[in-house]
Amino acid sequence: MNEIRAAALAQLSTGGPSAISLRAIARDMGLTAAALYRYYDSLESLTEDLCADRYRSMTRSVVAARDAQTDCVSRLRAMCLAYREWALSHPQEYALICGAPVLLTGDTPQEGPAVEKMEAAVDFTLAFLGPFAEAWAGRRTPPPALLPGVLESLDGVVVELLTDKLPPEGIVYFVNGWARLSGAITTEIFGHLRWAASDAEPLFRENLEDMLRQLTA
Amino acid sequence: MNEIRAAALAQLSTGGPSAISLRAIARDMGLTAAALYRYYDSLESLTEDLCADRYRSMTRSVVAARDAQTDCVSRLRAMCLAYREWALSHPQEYALICGAPVLLTGDTPQEGPAVEKMEAAVDFTLAFLGPFAEAWAGRRTPPPALLPGVLESLDGVVVELLTDKLPPEGIVYFVNGWARLSGAITTEIFGHLRWAASDAEPLFRENLEDMLRQLTA
DNA sequence: TTCACTTTGCCAACGCCGTTTACTTTGCCT
DNA sequence: AGGCAAAGTAAACGGCGTTGGCAAAGTGAA
Numbered sequence: 001m002n003e004i005r006a007a008a009l010a011q012l013s014t015g016g017p018s019a020i021s022l023r024a025i026a027r028d029m030g031l032t033a034a035a036l037y038r039y040y041d042s043l044e045s046l047t048e049d050l051c052a053d054r055y056r057s058m059t060r061s062v063v064a065a066r067d068a069q070t071d072c073v074s075r076l077r078a079m080c081l082a083y084r085e086w087a088l089s090h091p092q093e094y095a096l097i098c099g100a101p102v103l104l105t106g107d108t109p110q111e112g113p114a115v116e117k118m119e120a121a122v123d124f125t126l127a128f129l130g131p132f133a134e135a136w137a138g139r140r141t142p143p144p145a146l147l148p149g150v151l152e153s154l155d156g157v158v159v160e161l162l163t164d165k166l167p168p169e170g171i172v173y174f175v176n177g178w179a180r181l182s183g184a185i186t187t188e189i190f191g192h193l194r195w196a197a198s199d200a201e202p203l204f205r206e207n208l209e210d211m212l213r214q215l216t217a
Numbered sequence: 218m219n220e221i222r223a224a225a226l227a228q229l230s231t232g233g234p235s236a237i238s239l240r241a242i243a244r245d246m247g248l249t250a251a252a253l254y255r256y257y258d259s260l261e262s263l264t265e266d267l268c269a270d271r272y273r274s275m276t277r278s279v280v281a282a283r284d285a286q287t288d289c290v291s292r293l294r295a296m297c298l299a300y301r302e303w304a305l306s307h308p309q310e311y312a313l314i315c316g317a318p319v320l321l322t323g324d325t326p327q328e329g330p331a332v333e334k335m336e337a338a339v340d341f342t343l344a345f346l347g348p349f350a351e352a353w354a355g356r357r358t359p360p361p362a363l364l365p366g367v368l369e370s371l372d373g374v375v376v377e378l379l380t381d382k383l384p385p386e387g388i389v390y391f392v393n394g395w396a397r398l399s400g401a402i403t404t405e406i407f408g409h410l411r412w413a414a415s416d417a418e419p420l421f422r423e424n425l426e427d428m429l430r431q432l433t434a
Numbered sequence: 435t436t437c438a439c440t441t442t443g444c445c446a447a448c449g450c451c452g453t454t455t456a457c458t459t460t461g462c463c464t
Numbered sequence: 465a466g467g468c469a470a471a472g473t474a475a476a477c478g479g480c481g482t483t484g485g486c487a488a489a490g491t492g493a494a
Contacts, residue, residue: 018235022452033452035472043452098407122412144430146423153419158412175413176401176424182409183400184393190315192399195339195375196392202370206363207393213361239481250481252443260481 001039003029008050009093017096020047041112047096048113054093055120061086063127072134073212079128080181080208084201087185097121098186122158125178132174132215133165141217143169177211218256218266220246225267226310234313237264258329264313265330271310272337278303280344289351290429296345297398297425301418304402314338315403339375342395349391349432350382358434360386394428 007025022043026033040046065082069075087094151168154175162171184207187193188200197203224242239260240250257263282299286292304311368385371392379388401424404410405417414420 021450023450031471032473034454034474037453038471098409118412121409125412144427147419147426150419150423153414153416155415156411156413159414172420172423175410176420176427178413179401179404179410179420179424180397183402183404184396185400186403187396187400192315192338193392193396194373195335195342196373196395197370197376198372199370202364202367203389203393203396206367206389207396209364210361210393238479240479249444251445251483254482255442 004036004039004046005050005053008046009054012050012092012096013090014092016092017047017099020050022046045113048117051096052113052117052120054090054097055117055124057093058083058086058090058097059120059124059127062124066127066131072131072138073216075131076128076135076215077208077212079131080211081205083181084185084188084204087189091189094185094189098182098189125158126161128178129162129165129174132177133170135212135215136166136170136173139216143173143217146172173215177215180207180211221253221256221263222267222270225263226271229267229309229313230307231309233309234264234316237267239263262330265334268313269330269334269337271307271314272334272341274310275300275303275307275314276337276341276344279341283344283348289348289355290433292348293345293352293432294425294429296348297428298422300398301402301405301421304406308406311402311406315399315406342375343378345395346379346382346391349394350387352429352432353383353387353390356433360390360434363389390432394432397424397428 004025007028008020010028011019011021011024020043022036023033025046026036036046040049062079062082065078066075069078146169150172154168154171159171162174166174184204188204193200193203221242224245225237227245228236228238228241237260239253242263243250243253253263257266279296279299282295283292286295363386367389371385371388376388379391383391401421405421410417410420
C-alpha cells in the first residue's frame with residue numbers, strides 16, 4: 001500500500017489530481033491495473049486515502065513549527081507561515097486536499113478512507129486550537145458583539161470539542177479566522193492573486209499580522 | 218456555440234466540472250464528438266469558454282446587487298452577499314470558476330478562450346473597486362502601517378488600474394480583502410466549514426461585518 | 435448552369451481510462 | 465496431502481479525447 005501511495009503521489013506531484021490513474025500506477029509498479037483492486041475498492045478510495053495521507057503530512061509540518069515556539073502568538077504565526085509554506089511547496093497535493101468535493105447531499109460516509117480523510121482534516125484544524133485559545137484568553141479588550149443567530153448556527157459535530165477551551169465568541173472567531181487563513185492560502189495557490197502580485201508572501205504576512213492584531217486586541 | 222455552452226452547462230450543473238464531456242455534449246445535441254472540433258480546439262478550450270461565460274454571469278448578479286444600493290458601504294455589503302449567494306446557488310459553476318488551474322510556469326496564453334477567462338475574472342474583481350475606493354476615502358482613522366516590502370511586491374499588471382483610484386495602502390487592503398472574501402466563500406462552497414456549521418450564512422455575515430468595520434474604521 | 439470552394443458533419447480508428455469477470459499461481463496452515 | 469486464502473493476470477466492456485479522411489450541403493462568381 002505504501003508503494004501504491006508513493007506511485008500515486010508521484011503522479012499527483014507532476015500532473016495534478018486529475019493525473020492520478022490506476023493504470024499508470026500499475027504500470028509504474030510492474031502490475032496490472034486489476035491487481036490494485038486487491039488493495040482499494042476504486043480509484044476514488046485510493047485518492048481519498050492519499051488525501052488523508054497528505055493531510056497528515058501537512059499537519060506534521062505545522063505541528064513542528066508550533067513546537068519550535070513557546071509564546072502562543074509566535075506559535076500561531078509560525079503555524080500559519082508553515083501552513084502556507086507547505087501549500088506552496090506542494091501545490092498539487094494542496095489542490096487535492098482543498099479540491100472541490102462539493103458533496104451534494106449530507107452524506108456522512110461512516111466507513112472507508114473518506115472518514116479517515118475527514119478525521120485528518122479535523123486533526124489539522126484542531127492543531128491550531130491550543131495556541132488560539134491561549135491567545136484568546138489573553139485578549140485585552142472584549143471583541144465586538146456578535147450578530148444575533150451566529151452562535152445558534154454552530155451545529156457542527158466538532159464544535160463540542162471547542163466549547164471547553166473557548167467561550168462562544170471565541171469559537172466564532174476561531175471558525176472565521178480559519179476561513180480567512182485557509183481561504184487566503186487557497187486563493188493564492190489557485191492563482192487568483194496573480195493579477196496583483198507574482199509573489200504573494202508579503203501580502204500574506206500583512207494579512208497574517210492583521211489577523212493576529214485583531215486576535216490580541 | 219450557445220447550444221454547445223448550454224449542453225456543457227447542463228452537465229456541469231449536475232455532475233461537476235469533471236462531468237463535462239465532449240461526447241456527452243455531442244450526444245445531447247444529436248452530433249458526433251468530432252463535429253465539436255469545428256467550434257473548439259479541444260475540450261479544454263471549451264471548458265475555458267464556459268468558465269468565462271459563468272464568470273460573466275456571476276459578475277452580472279453582483280453588479281445588479283451593487284446598483285440596487287446607493288451608499289458605498291451598502292453597495293459593498295450587497296455585492297458580497299450576492300457573490301456568496303451566486304456561489305451557493307451555482308456550486309458546480311463556482312467550482313469550475315475557482316477550480317485549481319495551478320498554472321505551473323508563468324504561462325500567459327495571450328490568445329484563445331483562456332485570455333477571455335482571465336479578463337472576465339479581472340472584470341469581476343474590479344466591480345468591487347468603485348465602492349471600495351469610495352469607502353476607503355471616507356475612512357475616519359488611518360490604517361495600521363504596512364510591513365516593509367508589501368508595496369513593492371505589487372507587481373501585477375492589474376495594479377496599474379487601481380493606482381488612480383486608491384492610495385498604495387488602499388490597494389494592499391483591497392487585495393487582502395479580496396483574498397479574505399473569495400477565500401471565505403470558496404472555503405464554504407468546498408465544504409471545509411461543515412465541521413463547524415451546516416449553514417454558514419451567519420458566520421459569513423459576521424465575517425463580512427467585521428471586514429466592513431475594519432474598512433470604515 | 436456549372437465550377438470551385440468553404441462549411442459542417444460523419445465514420446473509423448487510436449490510445450487512454452476505470453472496472454469486472456474468470457482463471458491461474460503461490461504459499462501457508464492444518 | 466489437502467484445502468484455502470492471497471495476489472496477480474488476461475480479456476473484455478464501455479467511455480473518453482483526439483485525429484484524419486471523406487461526403488454532403490451551401491455559396492458565389494463566371
